[in-house]
Amino acid sequence: MNFNNKNQITGYLLAGVMLLALLNSAYFFLSIVKLGFFEWLAFNACSLSIIVYLVCFICFKITKKDLFLAVALLPQYFYGTMGLFVMPWNEANMFAQVTHIIITLNVLWILFVLLKNSKFESIGKGLLIGILLFVPVFAVIQSYTQLHMDTFMQMLQNIK
Template structure:
């Protein structure tokens, strides 16, 4: 795996911005909204997804194994990129949209690196593990949010 200096700097910069946004968003949920860990997992699913990506990003740098990069692809895409289309672009959601944009940019960087490295076997393995590990998490988030719709609406002040 030979990444150029620009590719390395871009990946590290994007990961750093994602980390800062994730910590800020998680702080808001834990300290301002005072949610429990389970509520955080469900109501702020972008943060756990981002933390998994960051852990995989670090594992990729330390082990030089390509299989780590696509491991967080599914939750980052589902909660990050798709969040661009499900959240409004006004009020407090602007901060959430900044996180979604950063998640998407990290995915674009990851996709570019995986394409350039051309390790399709590792990419496929990582993506299959991503599906196996995170489809249950996505199902949990959807179920929990549906069962606690009034609570999330009240907590996030989504109703007028």
């Protein structure tokens, strides 16, 4: 097996694990907590970043354009990697922290693929597109969650 095949297999495996994390989140927030779809994406913004990544990963695999991977970097880093440092490391947040680790591994894989192939232009353009697309989304999510945090916490406490 050559290096490119190992790299591709790693990418598929990481995307698959990310899909499983997304399905786990969807089950918990939509079925157990009983949030609506947009509430789920707001209160678990990691899921939104995973959806963005999976769409970008599929587009990358279809078109072979590195730019798609680079676009996914900002939401992945902001909600995944930074989540490792923002959320407490306790038993209540272990699933979330495992998801953050999975997202961070995907960020590292993207950076490895792009930097290994000297795709600096794709990284720059992808980050710019990510900023233009996702910073307004981040602001809306943060505002919404701050306004509705009490209701969300009550819903979590009512889980049986």
